[in-house]
Amino acid sequence: MSKEQTVSNLKGKHQGEQVFYTTCLQNGCWDATCILRTRVKDGKITAIEPDDSVNPEFGREDAAIGEEGIKQGLIQMRPCVLGHSWKGEIYAEDRIIYPMKRVGGKGFGKGHFERISWDEAIDTISEKIRETIEKYGDASILHTHHSFFTLSSFPLTPYVGGGIAGWSDQSTSGHTAAEKFFLGYDMVPTAIFGIEDKFPGFEAPDLLNSNLIVLWGWDPLVGWHGTVPYYLKLAREKGIPIICIDPRYTLSAEVLADQYIPIRPGTDLAMMLAVAQVLYEEELWNKEYVAQNVDKEGFNKFRNYVMGGEDGVPKTPEWAAPICTVPAETIRAFARLYGTTGKVHLQCHYSVGKRHLGDYAAAASMILQAMVGSLTGPGGCESGSILGTPKRIPVPFADFKKAPPDFWPKPSFSTHKFAECVLMREKFDQGEVTEKEFRNAVGCPPDAPLPNIHLLWLDNNQLNNHQQVNKRLEAVQKVDFVTGFQWHFNSPSVQYMDIVLPAPNHMFESTDTFLNGQQRFMNGPCAARNYFLYCRKMVDGPGEVRTREWFWTQVAKKLGVGEKYNPRLIDTPWEKWDEEVEKIYQEGYERWAKDDDGKLKELGINPLPWQEFLKKPIVRVPIDEPFYPFKLWIERGELPWGTPSGKIEFSSKYLETHDLSMTEFGGKMDSMPKWEPSYMNQPAYDSPYNPRAKKYPLSLVTPVTMFRCMSCHDQNKMLRDEVYQHRVWINPADAKARKIKNNDLVMVYNEFGESIMKAFVTSKLMPGTTCIHFGTWMQPNDVKTPTSPYGIDTNGSCNLFIGDNHLPHTVNALLTAGLVEIKRFGGEAR
Numbered sequence: 001m002s003k004e005q006t007v008s009n010l011k012g013k014h015q016g017e018q019v020f021y022t023t024c025l026q027n028g029c030w031d032a033t034c035i036l037r038t039r040v041k042d043g044k045i046t047a048i049e050p051d052d053s054v055n056p057e058f059g060r061e062d063a064a065i066g067e068e069g070i071k072q073g074l075i076q077m078r079p080c081v082l083g084h085s086w087k088g089e090i091y092a093e094d095r096i097i098y099p100m101k102r103v104g105g106k107g108f109g110k111g112h113f114e115r116i117s118w119d120e121a122i123d124t125i126s127e128k129i130r131e132t133i134e135k136y137g138d139a140s141i142l143h144t145h146h147s148f149f150t151l152s153s154f155p156l157t158p159y160v161g162g163g164i165a166g167w168s169d170q171s172t173s174g175h176t177a178a179e180k181f182f183l184g185y186d187m188v189p190t191a192i193f194g195i196e197d198k199f200p201g202f203e204a205p206d207l208l209n210s211n212l213i214v215l216w217g218w219d220p221l222v223g224w225h226g227t228v229p230y231y232l233k234l235a236r237e238k239g240i241p242i243i244c245i246d247p248r249y250t251l252s253a254e255v256l257a258d259q260y261i262p263i264r265p266g267t268d269l270a271m272m273l274a275v276a277q278v279l280y281e282e283e284l285w286n287k288e289y290v291a292q293n294v295d296k297e298g299f300n301k302f303r304n305y306v307m308g309g310e311d312g313v314p315k316t317p318e319w320a321a322p323i324c325t326v327p328a329e330t331i332r333a334f335a336r337l338y339g340t341t342g343k344v345h346l347q348c349h350y351s352v353g354k355r356h357l358g359d360y361a362a363a364a365s366m367i368l369q370a371m372v373g374s375l376t377g378p379g380g381c382e383s384g385s386i387l388g389t390p391k392r393i394p395v396p397f398a399d400f401k402k403a404p405p406d407f408w409p410k411p412s413f414s415t416h417k418f419a420e421c422v423l424m425r426e427k428f429d430q431g432e433v434t435e436k437e438f439r440n441a442v443g444c445p446p447d448a449p450l451p452n453i454h455l456l457w458l459d460n461n462q463l464n465n466h467q468q469v470n471k472r473l474e475a476v477q478k479v480d481f482v483t484g485f486q487w488h489f490n491s492p493s494v495q496y497m498d499i500v501l502p503a504p505n506h507m508f509e510s511t512d513t514f515l516n517g518q519q520r521f522m523n524g525p526c527a528a529r530n531y532f533l534y535c536r537k538m539v540d541g542p543g544e545v546r547t548r549e550w551f552w553t554q555v556a557k558k559l560g561v562g563e564k565y566n567p568r569l570i571d572t573p574w575e576k577w578d579e580e581v582e583k584i585y586q587e588g589y590e591r592w593a594k595d596d597d598g599k600l601k602e603l604g605i606n607p608l609p610w611q612e613f614l615k616k617p618i619v620r621v622p623i624d625e626p627f628y629p630f631k632l633w634i635e636r637g638e639l640p641w642g643t644p645s646g647k648i649e650f651s652s653k654y655l656e657t658h659d660l661s662m663t664e665f666g667g668k669m670d671s672m673p674k675w676e677p678s679y680m681n682q683p684a685y686d687s688p689y690n691p692r693a694k695k696y697p698l699s700l701v702t703p704v705t706m707f708r709c710m711s712c713h714d715q716n717k718m719l720r721d722e723v724y725q726h727r728v729w730i731n732p733a734d735a736k737a738r739k740i741k742n743n744d745l746v747m748v749y750n751e752f753g754e755s756i757m758k759a760f761v762t763s764k765l766m767p768g769t770t771c772i773h774f775g776t777w778m779q780p781n782d783v784k785t786p787t788s789p790y791g792i793d794t795n796g797s798c799n800l801f802i803g804d805n806h807l808p809h810t811v812n813a814l815l816t817a818g819l820v821e822i823k824r825f826g827g828e829a830r
């Protein structure tokens with residue numbers, strides 16, 4: 001075929017297509033807001049392509065737009081493999097397309113689903129909500145979608161009550177604790193409620209202002225999409241040194257790192273203390289920054305601890321080396337480089353925080369950043385939370401005129417404690433545990449209503465995605481009614497539902513808000529907030545897929561609060577729904593375009609008429625000077641540290657004087673990050689210092705993978721098996737000792753769970769360590785054992801192995817790590 005003919009054939013194929021823009025408004029990806037250019041033909045998505053809203057004709061944008069353009073963030077927001085693969089989720093055979101009810105028993109291998117009408121679903125669910133609230137009052141309805149950060153995401157709770165709010169969260173909780181007590185900063189009022197302006201984040205171009213970048217337990221090429229990995233690559237090309245500290249030789253280590261330092265999981269704090277010891281001993285801290293920002297008393301207390309004044313053990317590199325397996329000379333060389341290089345972007349990421357001693361490791365990384373004067377200022381970083389920079393651009397607002405809330409639930413539990421809440425409540429009701437024990441175990445503050453969960457709403461995959469899956473499955477069977485919107489039948493959470501509702505894929509098939517009320521004018525919360533896009537519904541969902549807001553409006557009507565919940569759309573029939581919603585978005589856009597306060601003009605934006613805007617609904621402005629942590633405060637000449645002393649406290653005065661057992665944290669926390677492997681005599685389940693390490697000697701890490709967004713895409717045939725094989729990683733030395741060869745079937749096990757999967761024998765992982773990537777769906781066989789009462793998993797679901805016990809305090813989630821053993825297995829996996 002000639003070239004011309006090929007081109008003409010291709011053109012023919014694409015004739016009649018319409019182009020839409022959207023983003024992965026996905027938890028985890030909402031940080032990046034990549035732009036998906038999507039082609040649609042005959043009501044179906046034909047292709048998902050990269051952003052073409054700027055520099056469309058260039059491959060390497062930096063060559064085209066120069067340093068100035070790069071600094072200004074005028075670049076494409078290109079999606080990763082997950083963004084390109086949504087068709088595999090949307091057009092999956094297993095997709096739920098009708099409301100269904102469970103008949104003949106819940107759980108794997110029991111009963112089945114039967115189709116019901118939307119009317120039946122709405123009637124039954126409305127009645128269950130009414131019943132639950134009448135019988136059990138507040139804190140009885142858990143809507144798992146995002147009931148964390150002190151919120152309840154149950155949409156009707158502001159008008160009908162009942163919802164249970166959670167504090168802490170699954171991503172940032174270790175770092176949040178560190179921020180709260182040592183920096184005196186709470187991310188919730190800034191990042192979630194938008195009522196404060198203490199933004200701890202950085203804009204991606206600011207990475208180019210660093211002299212050294214340290215990725216500590218962070219694999220951004222896999223786990224952080226959008227601008228940050230792109231600017232890291234540019235930083236590397238510019239010659240800014242990059243160091244990776246991780247138990248695994250990650251993709252980021254392979255592509256970005258000048259130096260890779262393997263570290264034993266869960267021992268980061270020991271290395272950080274040793275770095276501090278060198279900084280103290282060799283007087284390498286930044287005197288001026290410390291004098292201005294750091295509380296003197298705490299600085300000296302911490303120095304005393306680190307130098308051995310407290311326990312006679314100086315925390316030298318020689319002390320740390322056998323703990324963390326990093327040679328003393330490597331630690332010392334790192335500390336000297338770190339202390340003498342000027343601005344350092346040292347980012348100790350979530351995974352390090354979400355495990356035993358993780359809140360202390362997070363705090364120690366912030367302390368180190370403060371010591372070298374890099375916690376704020378261009379090229380610096382707060383280390384940890386990463387979220388949140390201010391908007392660069394006013395964003396239109398669609399006004400649905402919802403009534404202000406009548407009721408705001410008090411946070412009643414730590415969001416990691418669902419199973420404990422249900423199982424312990426039963427014991428509490430039977431008088432087997434006291435109220436105080438119950439409160440302490442689940443993180444319920446003294447003035448909040450006790451959790452009494454009887455209706456569980458799953459709009460995610462929380463039965464599979466959080467610790468101790470078998471315990472969760474036990475708990476879910478005790479809940480009176482379980483329901484929610486879901487995509488695919490095969491997900492473990494669906495198996496336990498009384499009614500399952502067919503969820504639209506919110507990026508392509510719906511006009512709904514997402515996460516905590518985020519509207520469809522999307523402006524991601526960090527790294528590059530110099531643009532927004534309007535994510536327009538482009539295709540109808542299959543079968544009887546309907547949108548959440550439509551559903552909740554119908555339920556609100558039944559419960560007599562429709563006028564409060566959605567006054568503008570209360571009488572809109574389903575057939576007109578999307579059209580009417582879009583009118584409200586149009587109205588919001590037109591109000592914005594009027595530019596009453598002249599802000600758009602100032603930014604050089606000339607708004608197009610709505611219909612024109614829809615053709616390429618993206619508005620972008622240049623970044624003048626990139627944002628760095630707490631910039632707004634620093635420019636005003638104020639210190640953002642909300643601690644009792646008003647400074648960064650290396651020894652937290654709050655913790656020195658407060659007993660956390662009287663708060664939601666329900667326990668004790670040291671006022672300084674101290675290395676106590678057996679923390680207050682209670683080694684956590686993920687700690688190699690726990691006696692159970694003798695039986696389960698391999699330290700398990702559960703990082704995210706490039707081929708799933710959390711548990712989404714596990715069934716996606718565009719990604720599964722051909723491009724990605726889900727296997728348990730094991731080092732050749734450990735494999736040899738267990739007579740395991742690459743691709744052998746193995747049994748991974750501990751006292752909480754068992755899974756049969758394939759082994760990946762690789763030296764990309766430290767000896768004594770093992771790795772199962774997070775997010776596969778538990779798929780049990782029918783062999784029941786005392787450890788696996790619901791069957792032995794055949795799909796490598798890592799949360800089977802992670803215990804949910806907490807230390808004497810419940811501050812951070814022990815969520816990402818565990819201890820397991822692996823042995824050869826003779827049978828078949830899927």
Ligand SMILES: Nc1nc2c(c(=O)[nH]1)N[C@H]1C(S)=C(S)[C@@H](COP(=O)(O)OP(=O)(O)OC[C@H]3O[C@@H](n4cnc5c(=O)[nH]c(N)nc54)[C@H](O)[C@@H]3O)O[C@H]1N2
Pocket residue numbers: 026027028170171458459460461462465466467485486487488491503504505506702703704709710711712774798799802815816817
């Ligand atoms: N061991 C271990 N556990 C972890 C983690 C870890 O690193 N290791 N990470 C933790 C973290 S940080 C997180 S954020 C959680 C995530 O865990 P979850 O909050 O459970 O998130 P997802 O897997 O994304 O949930 C997706 C499912 O929700 C259903 N759903 C319903 N409506 C919608 C919708 O509108 N959109 C989408 N996308 N899905 C919908 C779909 O059926 C889909 O299968 O897991 C946590 N668990």
Ligand SMILES: Nc1nc2c(c(=O)[nH]1)N[C@H]1C(S)=C(S)[C@@H](COP(=O)(O)OP(=O)(O)OC[C@H]3O[C@@H](n4cnc5c(=O)[nH]c(N)nc54)[C@H](O)[C@@H]3O)O[C@H]1N2
Pocket residue numbers: 027028029170171172216217218219222223224225245246247248250263264265266267268349350351352355701702703704705706707708709710711775816
């Ligand atoms: N592709 C993809 N990206 C995602 C997600 C996804 O599901 N898929 N989820 C998103 C979400 S919701 C979140 S919260 C974030 C999570 O972001 P992170 O917490 O950064 O992600 P992880 O992959 O769990 O961990 C990062 C690295 O830490 C290493 N690590 C584990 N334990 C330790 C330790 O004890 N010490 C040290 N030094 N390193 C350790 C792991 O090997 C891994 O390489 O990712 C987001 N990005």
Ligand SMILES: [Mo]
Pocket residue numbers: 027028170171
């Ligand atoms: Mo997350």
